Amino acid sequence: MTRNRQWIIVLCTVSLITGLSASGFCGDTPPKKGSQLPALHLDTPAEQKDRDYLGIPEQKQFVLADVKADLIMLEVIGVYCPQCHKQRPHINRLFHRLQKDSRLANKIKFIGIAAGATPMEVAYLVKEAHVPYPIVTDEQFAAHQLLGNPRTPFNLVVTKQGRVLWAHLGIIEDMNAFLATLKKLAAE
16 A cells, blocks of 8 residues: 555544545545535424524424525534634624525525534534524534535535535635625525
8 A cells, every 4th residue: 555545544534533524535525516415404403493594393304495495505614613713703794684685584594504513512602603593413424424524614505405506615705795696596
């Protein structure tokens, strides 16, 4: 076995143990614009206000098709990810801007997926970072794996049927441009 191959195996093993992504080494590919997401079974938020926002009943899990919206902005985060924390206030402001436009607020729903996080970690994040929309747990990395083990933050705009309309790995640098993109996608 070559030395490079040994390092790739070590990196992939560390990735699996720590829950970090080594997507460039292990062959996983996060979804791109135009692709179709696999069926994501997400844990239903515990809070009634979050279920009301998404328009879903109280049940163990839900799928994107259950959400009462045309588009869904999925944000894959790590609760200990410094880049996710850096982006947090900007995403929160974007969410509030969309909520002021009733047409957009009903068309686009936000869902955070906390890769590897426990319910206690998610509750702490939501409280401390004043997250105004549902963050669901993905304690066993099930959704994260189905999404190709992306590094965080990873943001997607998808249809209820899981068609990817927009995808971005890393911090969204220009929230005004992203808002314009959301408005354009909602109008189509």
